[in-house]
Amino acid sequence: MFFSAALAALALGVSQVAAHGGVLSYSINGQTYDGFKAYNTPTGQSSIQREWDTYNPLTNPTDPNLACNANGASLGSGQKSATVAAGTKVTAYWNQWPHAIGPVMVYMAKCNGACTTSTPSSLSWFKIDQAGLISGTLPNGTWGQGELIANNNSWTSTIPSSLAPGEYFIRHELLAIHTSNQPQFYPECAQLIITGSGSAQPSGSYLVKFPGAYSMSDPGVGIDVYSQPNVSNYTIPGPAVWQG
Numbered sequence: 711m712f713f714s715a716a717l718a719a720l721a722l723g724v725s726q727v728a729a730h731g732g733v734l735s736y737s738i739n740g741q742t743y744d745g746f747k748a749y750n751t752p753t754g755q756s757s758i759q760r761e762w763d764t765y766n767p768l769t770n771p772t773d774p775n776l777a778c779n780a781n782g783a784s785l786g787s788g789q790k791s792a793t794v795a796a797g798t799k800v801t802a803y804w805n806q807w808p809h810a811i812g813p814v815m816v817y818m819a820k821c822n823g824a825c826t827t828s829t830p831s832s833l834s835w836f837k838i839d840q841a842g843l844i845s846g847t848l849p850n851g852t853w854g855q856g857e858l859i860a861n862n863n864s865w866t867s868t869i870p871s872s873l874a875p876g877e878y879f880i881r882h883e884l885l886a887i888h889t890s891n892q893p894q895f896y897p898e899c900a901q902l903i904i905t906g907s908g909s910a911q912p913s914g915s916y917l918v919k920f921p922g923a924y925s926m927s928d929p930g931v932g933i934d935v936y937s938q939p940n941v942s943n944y945t946i947p948g949p950a951v952w953q954g
Contacts, residue, residue, distance in 0.1 A: 730765040730766055730767055730808070730894075730896065731765045731804055731805035731806075731807060731808075731896070732745075732748065732762055732765060732779070732804065732805070732896055732898045733745050733759065733802045733803065733804055733882050733898040733900075734803055734804060734805055735802075735803045736758065736759075736792070736800060736801065736802055736803070736900060737800075737801040737803070738792055738794055738798060738799075738800050738801070739794070739798060741792075743757070743758045743759075743790075743792055743900070744757060745757055745759040745898065745900070746759045746760065746761050746762055746785070746898075748762055748763055748764055748765060749763070749764065749765075752783070752785055752788070754788070755785055755788050756785065756788035756789075756790060757785060757788065757789070757790060757900075758789075758790045758791055758792045758900045758901050758902070759898060759899065759900045759901075760778045760779075760782050760783065760784065760785070760789075760830070760879075760898070760899045760900070760901070761779075761781060761782060761783045761784075761785060762778070762779035762780065762781075762782065762898055763779075763780050763781060764780070765805070767886065767894035767895055767896055768780070768894075768895040768896075768897070769892060769893065769894060769895070771893065771895070771921065771924035771925055771926055771928070771931055772921045772922075772924075772925070773895070773921060774831065774921060776831075776895060776897060776920045776921045776924075777830035777831045777833070777835075777881070777897070777899070777920035777921075778830040778879070778881065778897060778898065778899035779896075779897050779898055779899070782830050782831075782899065784826050784827065786826075789826045789901065790901070791825060791826070791877065791901040791902060791903045792900070792901070792902050792903070793902075793903045793905060794869060794902050794903065794904055794905070795869075795904070795905050795906050796869050796870065796871050796872065796873045796875070796904050796905070796906035796908045797868065797869060797870075797871035797906065798868070798869050799866050799867070799868050799869075800866070800867055800868075800869060800880060800902075801864050801865065801866040802864065802865050802882045802898075803862075803863060803864045804858070804863040804864070804884075805863065806863060807855065807858060807859050807863045807884070809855055809884070809886040809888050809894070810853060810855050810856040810859055810888075811848075811849070811853050811855065811856075811886065811887055811888040811935060812853055812854070812855045812884060812885045812886040812887045812888065812894075813840060813841060813842040813843075813853065813854045813855070813884075813885050813930070813944070813946045813947075814839075814840065814841050814854035814855060814857075814858055814865055814882075814883075814884055815837060815839070815840045815882075815883045815884075815885065815946065815947075815948060816837065816838050816839035816840070816865070816867045816880065816881065816882055816883070817835045817836060817837050817838065817879075817880070817881040817883065817948075818835065818836055818838055818869075818873075818878050818879060818880050818881065818902075819833035819834060819835040819836070819878060819879045819881070820833070820834075820874075820876055820877070820878050820911070821833065821876070821877040821878060821879065823877070824877060825877045825878065825879055825901040825902075826901065828879075830879060830881075830899060830920070831919070831920060831921070833879065833919075834917040834918070834919065835879075835881065835917065835918050835919065835920060835923070836912040836916045836917055836918075836949065836952045837916070837948055837949050837950070837951050837952060838867055838868075838869070838870060838951060838952060838953075839865075839867035839868075839951060840854070840946050840948075840951055841853075841854030841857060842854055842930070842944045842945075842946040843942070843943065843944035844856075844857065846942065847938075847939060847940060847941060847942050848933075848935035848936075848938050848939070848941050848942075848944060849935045849936050849938075849939055850939075851942065855884055855886065858884075865882065869902075869904065870908075870910070870952065870953060870954030871906070871908065871954060872908040872909070872910040872954035873904055873906070873908050873910055873911075873954055874904075874908050874909050874910060874911050875904050875905050875906055875907075875908065876903075876904055877901070877902070877903050877904075878901075878902045878903075878904055879899045879900070879901060879902070880899065880900050880902055881897055881898070881899045881920075882897070882898055882899075883895065883896065883897040883898075884896040885930075885931070885947070887930075887931075887933055887935060888935070890933075890934035890935070890936060890937070891932055891933065891934050893926075893931050893932070893933075897920075908954070910954045912952040915949060915950070916949050916950065916952045917949070918948060918949050923947070923948050923949070924947045924948065928945075928947045929945045930944055930945045930946055930947040931947050
């Protein structure tokens with residue numbers, strides 16, 4: 711009896727882990743950078759990615775960990791940064807992503823000095839890429855996350871070529887909205903050192919804080935896609951994309 715119950719609990723845990731996920735690695739200029747290994751102690755890990763502890767989503771748009779997931783901590787001596795020229799493509803790879811309904815969003819934030827000692831929630835973030843409802847209707851159409859799945863669970867974005875050099879975070883976020891009025895946020899952050907001769911910096915309405923950028927009253931966050939079977943438009947939350 712106990713053995714059966716233990717097996718059932720184990721199976722439930724495995725299914726929960728398999729049901730969600732996050733960014734596992736990055737490809738930049740032909741080089742692969744492994745991400746943080748969730749469910750493992752950060753001690754001894756080395757990555758350009760900040761710590762994230764589980765495959766489970768954040769479900770509150772004002773969660774204090776929304777910037778870089780829970781707990782988003784620096785890996786200390788194991789924390790690395792990838793040196794990337796402005797204008798370079800960055801590809802993020804997820805586990806086998808299960809959710810096809812919802813937008814893909816990619817943000818960056820300039821650190822005030824070294825990103826390794828920066829607190830993500832204190833930074834100002836700007837969006838460099840996004841894809842929401844690409845075609846069709848809310849419950850049955852093609853979404854950014856569907857495209858991600860079709861592209862080998864990956865998403866490629868280009869660092870704006872005019873971006874000023876310095877240390878930055880890049881933040882990949884999937885917002886799964888397949889459950890009515892219960893958003894699921896999956897953010898992960900990695901550290902980059904941007905090089906180049908650009909001088910542009912976003913300002914004004916392009917900049918947001920995490921938490922602070924979203925609320926449940928946003929039409930793209932607190933949404934029931936199944937109650938709107940004939941609607942063919944969707945408002946991606948957050949600021950407009952800054953293109954440099």
